[in-house]
Amino acid sequence: xxxxxxxxxxxxxxxxxxxxxxxxxxxxxxxxxxxxxxxxxxxxxxxxxxxxxxxxxxxxxxxxxxxxxxxxxxxxxxxxxxxxxxxxxxxxxxxx
Amino acid sequence: xxxxxxxxxxxxxxxxxxxxxxxxxxxxxxxxxxxxxxxxxxxxxxxxxxxxxxxxxxxxxxxxxxxxxxxxxxxxxxxxxxxxxxxxxxxxxxxxxxxxxxxxxxxxxxxxxxxxxxxxxxxxxxxxxxxxxxxxxxxxxxxxxxxxxxxxxxxxxxxxxxxxxxxxxxxxxxxxxxxxxxxxxxxxx
Numbered sequence: 695x696x697x698x699x700x701x702x703x704x705x706x707x708x709x710x711x712x713x714x715x716x717x718x719x720x721x722x723x724x725x726x727x728x729x730x731x732x733x734x735x736x737x738x739x740x741x742x743x744x745x746x747x748x749x750x751x752x753x754x755x756x757x758x759x760x761x762x763x764x765x766x767x768x769x770x771x772x773x774x775x776x777x778x779x780x781x782x783x784x785x786x787x788x789x790x
Numbered sequence: 791x792x793x794x795x796x797x798x799x800x801x802x803x804x805x806x807x808x809x810x811x812x813x814x815x816x817x818x819x820x821x822x823x824x825x826x827x828x829x830x831x832x833x834x835x836x837x838x839x840x841x842x843x844x845x846x847x848x849x850x851x852x853x854x855x856x857x858x859x860x861x862x863x864x865x866x867x868x869x870x871x872x873x874x875x876x877x878x879x880x881x882x883x884x885x886x887x888x889x890x891x892x893x894x895x896x897x898x899x900x901x902x903x904x905x906x907x908x909x910x911x912x913x914x915x916x917x918x919x920x921x922x923x924x925x926x927x928x929x930x931x932x933x934x935x936x937x938x939x940x941x942x943x944x945x946x947x948x949x950x951x952x953x954x955x956x957x958x959x960x961x962x963x964x965x966x967x968x969x970x971x972x973x974x975x976x977x978x979x
Contacts, residue, residue: 706922756939
């Protein structure tokens with residue numbers, strides 16, 4: 695599988711490590727709140743098992759050590775979009 | 791108590807192998823220092839290194855050279871550059887920071903990497919069996935640099951001449967890398 699890295703161009707997926715769904719970016723920020731246990735439970739364990747287009751986090755460990763958001767079809771393995779996770783997180787209003 | 795005398799040794803003991811159209815030599819006259827670029831100092835650094843050494847910050851996976859060709863900067867990541875420069879002493883970090891004279895963060899990495907130069911007109915034939923990136927001369931032109939994986943070993947590859955490449959692996963993987971190159975040479979030549 696080839697991942698088209700936004701900064702480096704096409705790279706073999708052997709260089710990458712897979713983490714999971716992009717939902718992991720949205721870690722609850724209300725950790726001081728007593729009710730946050732339920733939010734963290736949802737965040738940590740509850741996932742949709744998508745058959746189709748899936749947004750996922752990949753880490754370019756044997757490369758520039760960037761985190762990527764890869765849009766991949768879980769049925770065909772076709773990759774339709776690759777972005778830097780840093781940019782995606784910022785558009786979600788996270789980070790600086 | 792015995793008197794010990796400790797002598798520095800390069801990761802591969804200065805290996806030199808000559809084959810038909812293909813040579814393997816350890817690079818022992820270079821040092822490596824990571825130069826981290828804080829986001830708010832980026833333009834300061836750019837102008838300082840230009841003033842001190844005539845250096846530019848390279849584009850991703852490209853390199854730039856100082857005016858006197860002694861320092862090469864490799865851009866393998868967005869927020870840092872790796873300096874590869876001629877120096878054999880024991881204080882590469884302060885040597886480089888005094889040369890560049892720029893407000894960056896410096897970390898000496900010289901002793902953590904094994905550096906192997908492969909050269910000769912068959913070098914690409916040997917490398918193409920172990921290197922997943924495209925090494926065709928027009929794509930991976932002289933001065934290009936990339937970090938990838940070869941035989942499961944994280945490797946930096948830098949093209950420093952028409953038929954000359956420098957491969958860097960973590961020091962503890964140096965012998966394995968040398969073996970991978972020798973096996974590939976055996977298969978090809």
